[in-house]
Amino acid sequence: MTTDQGDGPADDDAPPRRDAERTRAAILDAAIEEFSERGLLGGRVDAVVERTATVKRMVYYYFGSKERLYQAALIESYRRIRQTEGALHLETLDPDQALRVLVRATLAHQENNAAFVRLVMFENTLAGGAIHLMGDDVRELNHSVVLILEDLLARGRAAGVFRDGPEAPTALDLHQVISSMAFFRVGNRATFRELFGRDMVEGPERDHVLELIETTVLRLVLVDPPA
Amino acid sequence: MTTDQGDGPADDDAPPRRDAERTRAAILDAAIEEFSERGLLGGRVDAVVERTATVKRMVYYYFGSKERLYQAALIESYRRIRQTEGALHLETLDPDQALRVLVRATLAHQENNAAFVRLVMFENTLAGGAIHLMGDDVRELNHSVVLILEDLLARGRAAGVFRDGPEAPTALDLHQVISSMAFFRVGNRATFRELFGRDMVEGPERDHVLELIETTVLRLVLVDPPA
Amino acid sequence: MTTDQGDGPADDDAPPRRDAERTRAAILDAAIEEFSERGLLGGRVDAVVERTATVKRMVYYYFGSKERLYQAALIESYRRIRQTEGALHLETLDPDQALRVLVRATLAHQENNAAFVRLVMFENTLAGGAIHLMGDDVRELNHSVVLILEDLLARGRAAGVFRDGPEAPTALDLHQVISSMAFFRVGNRATFRELFGRDMVEGPERDHVLELIETTVLRLVLVDPPA
Amino acid sequence: MTTDQGDGPADDDAPPRRDAERTRAAILDAAIEEFSERGLLGGRVDAVVERTATVKRMVYYYFGSKERLYQAALIESYRRIRQTEGALHLETLDPDQALRVLVRATLAHQENNAAFVRLVMFENTLAGGAIHLMGDDVRELNHSVVLILEDLLARGRAAGVFRDGPEAPTALDLHQVISSMAFFRVGNRATFRELFGRDMVEGPERDHVLELIETTVLRLVLVDPPA
DNA sequence: GATGAATGAGTTTTCATTCAT
């Protein structure tokens, strides 16, 4: 996103190349790791630096404070997600198939971005809650998911396969349900495995869990769910 | 947990005598608050004590270390839940009604015990995850919910109102789905409100959200869900 | 020394028998252990109590303070040594044989009373040094060893087997040499073994070390030492 | 150990610049003093720092923990001894003269390095004993003394002045005997003075004690000791 | 831009000792 690797341009002859950006990016990477593992309060600036080739002073040079570094890590995390999404081309699929694909994609995505999930969990545990999320772009980004769902629902209702009427779930409802189960799967994995012996992310029960979540969502919207 | 052991006298209103149990319980209460607000890493022993009439030394007198206090707080939190549960008498209700009541009770409970939810979230964010939950009693306690669900499912299937067969959800499946949505509602409330403008816990959308969750669970198990 | 075990007298019918003395003695025993392992500064009152059936308050009841308890432990330790000594009947042996016996007895004694040796070492490491040894009885007790040596030396000189004259060692000289080697053997055992691989107290080199020390002392006083 | 690494400039009298080595060395010096006076358990990090121009934080910056600082002090102490030794040129002296010089040098050395003796005493009083001495360099260093003694003994035996045969003392034997008396003189000085009125280190009996120790060692090895 | 040394305020933990019964 920021580093300019490889095909790089212009001033390659200046001995200290764009090390600035590289250093900044390296710190950010390390911060995402550190904070996603221990949160804002538990994460240590020293630990961030140790994951890096630079020294502590640079953190303050580039980010000013631990808190601002945390915020930068959070935003960067959201940004990376946006890149991954989008390319599902759900509009070419039947509504119910499209919904299945979306659910599976969401699950896969959070599975591959546990760091992101953890960051959001930490964010929610902070006093005021969600304080560091400022920025309309983040809000806008997340809204796009709702738009996709809205289109999906409209097509499904038009086709008569999705429920309609005042009782039927809205796009935001669907997003809430999907997010709930996707988050819980990754975020509460440890506790759930410890207490009930089920690993929702890896191992033999993984497929069953994915099926379960997909089914739950589909039965919520389908007019005529399969037995 | 409370005082008045056996031979204890009547005058409970006497000036606060030296009372080990009372002191211990007060520290534990304060710890649940503090840790649920800031987590193990963020919580401070000083802050725990400030919520109390005792001094810091007593924390170490009774609990040994900050970590052991945290663990005690976690276990006590689980214990309190058990007390609330159980008294629902679900066996006297029709299966589908019973399931509705159970869902609503779970939602209400977590709503009233945000501290508990937050503690579990913090627990899941810790390195190894769920490390502090050791103790079979906690595991056993949580298992009771699954047993209740199993009975419920059996009755519903016998009555022909709940789905049956290899595709049908198990008791643990149901528990996972219910927990997912109950946890997300309380645990991710801040982020969700910030990003989508919906407050899942209080305010005008509260009822809609409760309906949504109940419907999601019911449609998952009902053979013939209402339109 | 203090406890009154068994053949005990008088008021045996009073239900709480001489528990006072028993408690005091138990604390003293525990204190000797604790302080000989960790010294005055390193020893903890809690640890003393844990080696006992009583509680911490009793330490203060009987001894007033940690320091006074330490002092009591030190004195008691010296007292116990006195009991062991004395019964060697060296006067019935030839002077050189008597000296050999005395050396061996000293070595054996310190080997069996590592706690005592350690207490003395700790005492010497304390700031002022030997501050807690006050009491003429202790001084007198130790002087008895010198008297024994003086008698021994006189007999040996009279018999012409021990060196005489201004160059010859005095009784105190002998005591110093014997004590040096006896103390070092027990007190510096760990370091010496670590650095030179020789265990001076146990194992295959033990006999050699005992021989060495005996020889060193004997050659110092004998007029005509064996080749 | 000292500063002025390589490119360093000339002005050594400039105001105390930021100098890592200097700070580290100052802390180490202070630690040797503090720990030799009070031991690992009794020594306080605050007290170490007070002997210094730096602050407590630096102890942890450079040494990590109190225990590691103690260990560094112990090793540094051993290192300093090595520097003092070696330059005796014993090989140019007659064997018996050389042994006398070595004994006197050892005594003088420990007299001038009471801190070292005390550190070793403390080390021996610690639970496991000599635990902090790890490091082959320390072991190797100490072994050099034995090598010197071995050379000395060989020369003396060849010259017919030192005892030979299975009964004769080994180099390690000699080292043990010398160390015993040198250690006792400094380490048990306080107790010995208190109990027997003899100050082995200073005062009128000093010379007598040095003579005594020298004689004891010499008579152990000489074939034909003087009357 | 980059770097290692330095720092002060805070945080957990320990420990001898006293209180109330």
Add this chain to the structure above:
DNA sequence: TATGAATGAAAACTCATTCAT
């Protein structure tokens, strides 16, 4: 005489941040 609870002072250790080069 015995006991468990309580406590304040001090100790070890941590951490975000800044200084000097």
